[in-house]
Amino acid sequence: MHKNTAGERLLTEIDHARLNKLRGAQLPSELIETLDSLDLVPSREIPPDVVTMYSQVMVEDLDSHQRQKLTLCYPEDAEPHLGFISVFSPVGASLLGQRVGATARWYTPNGDACAAEIVALLFQPEASGDYTT
Template structure:
């Protein structure tokens, strides 16, 4: 039976899931480990173009301040937070992975504050451009 995801569900490509599973352990935040256990998996070629996957570039808008940021979701080795490359293992990255354009991602800052940001634009998604292996 083929599963058709509902609009509010978070999705993860099978390839991203496999790679993220290799990162499980002491450094993975509990939120991300929980998300990995609850996200729906889809083949890379079937992921909708409005889903945040690894190496997607998004613009998020903080719901409290209205501040917009351009972020690229990446693996820890490629993270450069000052350049907008956010590790999937960070609270922000764990909050973004699998979310859809227009949804509100939530995460906690290191000091415990909750942040909510709307994904207002999905500038780039590897799968949408035909890249199923990055």
């Protein structure tokens, strides 16, 4: 593990271990790239403004300026119509490890570029004392 600098994306060691266990489940290339590029930190040391698994965020689309509340989850818990976004999705992979104020960028399945600013972190498990979810 190396020391992170401002702007780098972070991931808790437990989220990294759990996501790496899913590598055999045909992880999308975006998620593999994300996992390989994030700096790892112990759960108790993750800053409260970083998107971790099961974090609830408010994002604002850069084009439409519409805001949406999303919860980053594992594929089996995904319910996109309710705002539960799988980390396997392009949106989910782009949110993982980002900080409030960052811009998440991804491509839709048909190749359209999308971007949204993370305007608020409404809930982060680690910030509430949950280091194992």
